[in-house]
Amino acid sequence: MGLGGQSAAVLGVNFIYKVFQINKKVQVLLLGTVCIGVIAGTCVRLAAQATQVVQEDPYPEMYVETNHDFIDMKSKTVYLTFDDGPSKNTPKILDVLKENDVKATFFVIGKEDEESVSTLKRIVDEGHTIGIHTYTHVYKKIYRSMDSYLEDFNKIDEFIRDRTGVNPKIFRFPGGSANSICPSKSVRKAIVSELTRRGYVYYDWNVVSGDDKSTVTPVDTLVHNMLKGAKGKDSVVILCHDAPLCKTTPEAVNRVIQELKKQGYRFERLTEEVKPIQFYSICQN
Numbered sequence: 001m002g003l004g005g006q007s008a009a010v011l012g013v014n015f016i017y018k019v020f021q022i023n024k025k026v027q028v029l030l031l032g033t034v035c036i037g038v039i040a041g042t043c044v045r046l047a048a049q050a051t052q053v054v055q056e057d058p059y060p061e062m063y064v065e066t067n068h069d070f071i072d073m074k075s076k077t078v079y080l081t082f083d084d085g086p087s088k089n090t091p092k093i094l095d096v097l098k099e100n101d102v103k104a105t106f107f108v109i110g111k112e113d114e115e116s117v118s119t120l121k122r123i124v125d126e127g128h129t130i131g132i133h134t135y136t137h138v139y140k141k142i143y144r145s146m147d148s149y150l151e152d153f154n155k156i157d158e159f160i161r162d163r164t165g166v167n168p169k170i171f172r173f174p175g176g177s178a179n180s181i182c183p184s185k186s187v188r189k190a191i192v193s194e195l196t197r198r199g200y201v202y203y204d205w206n207v208v209s210g211d212d213k214s215t216v217t218p219v220d221t222l223v224h225n226m227l228k229g230a231k232g233k234d235s236v237v238i239l240c241h242d243a244p245l246c247k248t249t250p251e252a253v254n255r256v257i258q259e260l261k262k263q264g265y266r267f268e269r270l271t272e273e274v275k276p277i278q279f280y281s282i283c284q285n
Contacts, residue, residue, distance in 0.1 A: 083242075132153060
């Protein structure tokens with residue numbers, strides 16, 4: 001090959017190499033553009049999905065501010081709690097509490113008659129804590145699924161807020177957090193996780209009065225149950241009821257208050273700041 005032919009060959013190779021470099025840069029540029037487009041598109045979709053989730057929350061008002069940074073229950077303290085009211089027995093219990101200068105906690109259900117609403121307002125006005133139990137208290141219905149429970153929970157939450165002006169932050173599961181009525185562990189875990197995410201705190205107990213039987217329980221039996229259960233405990237959370245059948249509870253509570261005061265106990269109400277007794281814990285399940 002002559003000199004002219006060699007020069008032409010070299011020029012040809014250089015031209016091809018430069019074209020290859022240009023093409024490579026173009027390909028890289030195109031690939032980068034495609035990647036940016038994919039990432040941007042993904043971000044847009046994720047943002048849209050997040051917005052959709054927020055928009056689809058069926059209970060946007062069902063959130064409370066709690067930090068779950070609890071304080072321990074106070075020493076030699078009794079927390080009286082009453083489930084399933086209000087009823088005609090609730091004002092009698094309120095009278096007993098007032099006479100003994102004691103505050104307590106009421107986990108209420110949905111009763112919209114005028115007398116019940118008046119009792120709810122009295123609970124609040126006299127300085128007691130009002131908490132959520134459920135609206136219907138129908139076990140098979142509320143524990144059917146997480147959605148069923150939330151629907152019922154939202155109804156009683158709105159009811160309490162509308163009638164009393166109080167935004168309840170604590171609640172008690174019907175039957176307790178480890179009840180055997182809930183159909184599956186997954187449903188229970190879902191309910192606990194969701195309500196905890198929304199800020200609510202649930203409370204169980206460590207003493208049972210035994211006033212939730214199908215017949216009226218004698219006063220002496222209730223007093224015995226509560227005093228025996230409290231014996232040796234530094235902090236006591238007593239489960240009582242103020243349902244219609246609990247006619248002997250007011251008198252029994254009066255006697256228990258007086259006896260436990262003699263033993264050096266004081267009485268306080270539960271709040272979302274008090275470290276709860278919980279039979280069920282997500283961390284353990």
